[in-house]
Amino acid sequence: MKPPSLLPALLLGALPLQSLSKAILGVDLGSLYMKVALVQRNSPLEIVTNLHSKRKTEQMVLFDQGSRFYGADASSLMARKPHLTPSQMSVLLGRNADHPSVRVLKERHYHFDPQYNETRSGVCLTVDGEEFTPEELVAMVLSHAKDITAAYGVTSPVKDCVLTVPAFYTQHERRAILDAAELAELNVLALINENSAAALHFGIDRNDKDPLHYLFYNMGAGSVQVSVVRYHSYMRKESKFAKEKSVGSFEVLGSGWDATLGGASFDARLVDYMAEEFNKLWNEKRGHTKDVREVPRAMAKLMIQANKIKHVLSANSDFPIFVDALHDDINYQSHISRAKFEEICHDLLDRAAVPIGNALKMANITLEELDAIEMIGGAMRVPKVQEAVQKAVGGMELGMHLNSDESMALGAAFHGANVSTSFKVRHVGMSDVNPFVVAVDLMELEKKDATEEKKKKGLFGKKKDGDDWNKHATIFKIGSKLGGKKTIAFSMDKDVHVQMSYEESETLPEGTGLSIEQYDVAGVAEFAKEMKDKGLDGMPKVSLQFEMSTSGITQLIKAEAVMEETVIVEEEVEVEDEEGNNATDANAESTDDKKEEPKEEKKEEETKSEEANADESKSEDAKTDEAKSEDAAADEKKTDETSDEKKEGDEKKKEEPKKKKTKMVQKEKKKKHTRALKVSIYHMGSVRPYTPAIMAESKAKLDMLAQKDKERMMLEEAKNNYEAYIYYIRNKLSDDEETINKVTSEEQREALLKSAEDAEEWMFDEGFNADLETYQNKYKELSTPAEEAFFRAAELNARPKAIDALTKKLDKVVELMKKWETTMEHITEEERKEVLHKVDEAKAWIEEKVKAQEDADPTSEPVFKSEDVPGQTKKIESIVSKLMKKPKPKPVKNETETEKNETADATDADTKKDENDSSSETADGETTEEKKEDTIEEKKDEATDEKNEGETDEL
Ligand SMILES: *[C@@H]1O[C@H](CO)[C@@H](O)[C@H](O)[C@H]1NC(C)=O
Ligand SMILES: *[C@@H]1O[C@H](CO)[C@@H](O)[C@H](O)[C@H]1NC(C)=O
Ligand SMILES: *[C@@H]1O[C@H](CO)[C@@H](O)[C@H](O)[C@H]1NC(C)=O
Ligand SMILES: *[C@@H]1O[C@H](CO)[C@@H](O)[C@H](O)[C@H]1NC(C)=O
Numbered sequence: 040m041k042p043p044s045l046l047p048a049l050l051l052g053a054l055p056l057q058s059l060s061k062a063i064l065g066v067d068l069g070s071l072y073m074k075v076a077l078v079q080r081n082s083p084l085e086i087v088t089n090l091h092s093k094r095k096t097e098q099m100v101l102f103d104q105g106s107r108f109y110g111a112d113a114s115s116l117m118a119r120k121p122h123l124t125p126s127q128m129s130v131l132l133g134r135n136a137d138h139p140s141v142r143v144l145k146e147r148h149y150h151f152d153p154q155y156n157e158t159r160s161g162v163c164l165t166v167d168g169e170e171f172t173p174e175e176l177v178a179m180v181l182s183h184a185k186d187i188t189a190a191y192g193v194t195s196p197v198k199d200c201v202l203t204v205p206a207f208y209t210q211h212e213r214r215a216i217l218d219a220a221e222l223a224e225l226n227v228l229a230l231i232n233e234n235s236a237a238a239l240h241f242g243i244d245r246n247d248k249d250p251l252h253y254l255f256y257n258m259g260a261g262s263v264q265v266s267v268v269r270y271h272s273y274m275r276k277e278s279k280f281a282k283e284k285s286v287g288s289f290e291v292l293g294s295g296w297d298a299t300l301g302g303a304s305f306d307a308r309l310v311d312y313m314a315e316e317f318n319k320l321w322n323e324k325r326g327h328t329k330d331v332r333e334v335p336r337a338m339a340k341l342m343i344q345a346n347k348i349k350h351v352l353s354a355n356s357d358f359p360i361f362v363d364a365l366h367d368d369i370n371y372q373s374h375i376s377r378a379k380f381e382e383i384c385h386d387l388l389d390r391a392a393v394p395i396g397n398a399l400k401m402a403n404i405t406l407e408e409l410d411a412i413e414m415i416g417g418a419m420r421v422p423k424v425q426e427a428v429q430k431a432v433g434g435m436e437l438g439m440h441l442n443s444d445e446s447m448a449l450g451a452a453f454h455g456a457n458v459s460t461s462f463k464v465r466h467v468g469m470s471d472v473n474p475f476v477v478a479v480d481l482m483e484l485e486k487k488d489a490t491e492e493k494k495k496k497g498l499f500g501k502k503k504d505g506d507d508w509n510k511h512a513t514i515f516k517i518g519s520k521l522g523g524k525k526t527i528a529f530s531m532d533k534d535v536h537v538q539m540s541y542e543e544s545e546t547l548p549e550g551t552g553l554s555i556e557q558y559d560v561a562g563v564a565e566f567a568k569e570m571k572d573k574g575l576d577g578m579p580k581v582s583l584q585f586e587m588s589t590s591g592i593t594q595l596i597k598a599e600a601v602m603e604e605t606v607i608v609e610e611e612v613e614v615e616d617e618e619g620n621n622a623t624d625a626n627a628e629s630t631d632d633k634k635e636e637p638k639e640e641k642k643e644e645e646t647k648s649e650e651a652n653a654d655e656s657k658s659e660d661a662k663t664d665e666a667k668s669e670d671a672a673a674d675e676k677k678t679d680e681t682s683d684e685k686k687e688g689d690e691k692k693k694e695e696p697k698k699k700k701t702k703m704v705q706k707e708k709k710k711k712h713t714r715a716l717k718v719s720i721y722h723m724g725s726v727r728p729y730t731p732a733i734m735a736e737s738k739a740k741l742d743m744l745a746q747k748d749k750e751r752m753m754l755e756e757a758k759n760n761y762e763a764y765i766y767y768i769r770n771k772l773s774d775d776e777e778t779i780n781k782v783t784s785e786e787q788r789e790a791l792l793k794s795a796e797d798a799e800e801w802m803f804d805e806g807f808n809a810d811l812e813t814y815q816n817k818y819k820e821l822s823t824p825a826e827e828a829f830f831r832a833a834e835l836n837a838r839p840k841a842i843d844a845l846t847k848k849l850d851k852v853v854e855l856m857k858k859w860e861t862t863m864e865h866i867t868e869e870e871r872k873e874v875l876h877k878v879d880e881a882k883a884w885i886e887e888k889v890k891a892q893e894d895a896d897p898t899s900e901p902v903f904k905s906e907d908v909p910g911q912t913k914k915i916e917s918i919v920s921k922l923m924k925k926p927k928p929k930p931v932k933n934e935t936e937t938e939k940n941e942t943a944d945a946t947d948a949d950t951k952k953d954e955n956d957s958s959s960e961t962a963d964g965e966t967t968e969e970k971k972e973d974t975i976e977e978k979k980d981e982a983t984d985e986k987n988e989g990e991t992d993e994l
Pocket of ligand 2: 403
């Protein structure tokens with residue numbers, strides 16, 4: 040037995056770590072830039088740098104002549120091809136064209152006009168005549184994240200990831216980004232709110248005994264998000280065998296935001312300011328009234344300029360503007376002061392601190408309870424923003440301990456390691472909140488259309504339509520914990536229609552479609568009828584369990600109908616004597632309560648763990664322990680119990696205490712009939728998640744684009760190879776002039792040079808638009824005659840070298856035969872003669888070939904090649920090696936010893952044979968030669984006595 044203290048270590052060692060995923064990505068898809076973080080086994084948490092060695096990548100795709108470009112490749116061409124370069128696609132996910140976040144893009148001079156498409160149930164962008172959904176465009180960027188990770192050096196394909204999302208993303212947007220990830224063939228372990236990811240990154244090394252309240256203020260390019268977070272620690276066992284230890288943990292208590300205020304809002308103001316200035320200049324000069332805002336290329340230039348101004352004015356008080364030939368050959372020259380910037384943005388700056396109040400309100404804590412502030416996001420560097428925040432928090436110092444650009448991606452990757460089963464990382468407890476109200480409306484499935492009508496007319500739920508059954512219940516409130524569950528129970532004997540929707544509230548973003556998901560729950564009526572036929576009274580109790588996952592997705596996860604039957608059963612009970620009877624009685628009575636209750640509890644637990652497994656985010660762990668059950672417990676109590684008949688079985692029948700060991704007892708028991716109900720899910724509203732059909736269509740479209748990209752890359756490569764070969768011919772002809780002149784005629788050399796010249800001309804003419812196959816053919820055409828000439832040149836040296844080596848080897852064989860005359864007497868003269876005969880044959884071959892080559896035209900194909908030469912000893916070697924294995928005659932010795940020797944010899948011989956075979960089969964010319972020499976030496980070593988060792992050295 041192993042000592043118990045070793046067990047945990049052994050168990051850890053036995054985990055099949057290698058078979059599980061090796062790397063997890065944390066992708067922070069900010070509206071302008073994507074940041075990718077990586078967690079790998081035995082490596083620190085790190086940021087993946089892109090193909091330009093940058094730590095962030097523009098969220099942008101450039102479509103150019105059928106292929107796509109990303110990141111800096113796209114952004115550097117953006118100013119020239121703005122209409123081909125969609126950006127900020129994630130802003131369009133799961134939203135309608137009139138959603139405030141989409142509308143604000145226009146204010147920010149977005150180059151595209153997102154249009155609603157009925158078939159796709161969402162907005163689309165048209166790029167160069169082709170329509171793309173935001174899911175497709177985001178999928179392209181996410182695929183690019185995988186590509187840069189591969190280029191960064193992660194060789195195994197990466198599939199697992201955690202994506203950050205703004206806290207104000209509703210289910211529509213969350214579903215859409217999951218669809219995008221599926222298109223990109225990524226497996227999303229979880230979605231995580233941006234600030235929560237930063238808070239997690241901030242909390243990795245924290246372990247606060249006394250709770251601390253932090254406020255995270257995050258002003259990014261597109262929005263402001265504020266979260267109130269409580270850090271604390273609790274005791275936790277890492278495994279069954281480990282000691283309890285204190286782990287850091289945090290809870291998001293509340294969040295607030297401004298979804299349309301961010302760095303890009305300031306940029307847009309600056310662009311407008313500059314556009315106005317330029318218009319004045321331009322219109323004066325040309326005598327017309329035009330607006331430079333209509334000119335996409337000029338606008339793209341101004342946007343770049345605006346971003347620069349904003350950054351410089353964060354540290355300086357003045358910025359000189361100069362844009363060379365902004366438009367119509369007119370330069371734009373001006374300057375802007377920080378005061379001016381603040382003036383044109385004053386209303387935006389006024390909004391900067393508002394979300395702080397909202398977050399504190401949701402968190403239900405006062406300003407005084409806050410312990411610290413952390414600032415993140417690129418746009419928080421604007422001094423006036425910091426001023427506004429500081430004022431709003433009563434002058435507290437603004438902490439800037441996090442890398443404001445990267446903490447969210449890093450936190451997301453860490454979260455991935457925390458929720459994945461294949462990583463063992465420091466556990467950090469985490470819980471987040473849902474900021475919206477989610478409610479359900481229940482109605483009879485058959486009357487759903489009629490009820491819908493009533494709802495429209497405002498009659499729904501009115502007391503007077505008493506014959507129509509319907510119910511309304513809030514299942515998740517503002518501030519409820521993510522990962523919580525809620526069960527609704529009611530008595531019903533008909534099939535049910537469930538509408539899950541958002542309720543209007545001050546937190547719900549304007550323009551959000553209310554309907555989340557619809558369910559038709561069937562099987563209730565059938566079950567009720569079956570029960571009635573069985574003679575049971577009353578209605579089945581239907582229970583619907585809803586979950587708000589840790590990724591913020593609400594779903595109906597369980598639907599069942601239950602009916603209880605009271606049955607009288609006879610039971611045999613053990614009886615010992617008078618006293619024992621007392622004990623038995625007590626036992627019997629408790630069965631009704633005790634047996635029933637633990638059973639139910641257990642069941643609940645089972646379901647919970649099942650659900651945790653099925654949970655897309657698998658993040659049961661990620662919740663703090665106390666957070667976990669709170670809601671669930673509360674929920675159970677809140678279930679609609681209106682018709683729950685609590686029929687307690689009458690206590691009855693006193694058993695007569697008797698003599699024998701057993702007796703029959705009559706007992707009332709509750710038998711539970713449970714039926715899982717059939718649920719069909721569908722979506723309503725103008726913005727809906729992808730259907731399988733659209734998913735397939737989008738996948739096919741992306742595959743086709745990927746194929747085109749691949750072809751383009753192969754064409755690029757073919758072009759490069761072709762061009763390189765042109766230079767190769769020229770260089771070779773001049774560098775190796777002397778040798779080449781010996782094996783080529785004047786005409787041949789001229790032809791080669793001419794072919795290179797023609798090839799170059801062709802490339803810049805027809806070749807410019809030629810396809811891959813043409814390039815491959817042209818390469819062959821160009822390289823074949825050149826390769827022949829260069830080969831002859833190379834052989835000029837290689838042939839004599841090979842012949843020389845062969846001759847030496849043959850001489851060695853001759854020497855060996857001579858030696859064998861004395862050292863290997865058991866080998867006959869006949870046998871040695873055979874070897875020497877073969878040596879002569881090889882020598883004759885050499886003589887013949889060398890002579891023929893001398894007589895041949897050096898500018899045409901050689902008579903023989905250097906690579907044919909080493910093979911000439913093949914036969915000789917095989918004979919020699921066979922001879923070496925020939926057993927020596929048995930010396931007159933003790934019987935036993937001889938036998939031992941024989942066996943040893945035989946084994947030796949076998950091994951030798953193997954070695955020999957493999958070495959002579961080696962294809963490569965020169966190596967084989969060397970190897971063979973080695974082989975012969977080795978053989979000799981073994982074959983000769985120790986006395987001969989000195990001689991072998993010479994060879
Ligand atoms: C909407 O999308 C479908 C499918 O991609 C496309 O065939 C159709 O042309 C689009 N409709 C409009 C009005 O653009
Ligand atoms: C907010 O906090 C106060 C004091 O901690 C408490 O009395 C009150 O019930 C809380 N309000 C809500 C809505 O939780
Ligand atoms: C009945 O059983 C209980 C528990 O076994 C015991 O404490 C009690 O004294 C018993 N009563 C009588 C009257 O025997
Ligand atoms: C036979 O073997 C024995 C013991 O190994 C040895 O002493 C003896 O000399 C051997 N005889 C011959 C003839 O080699």
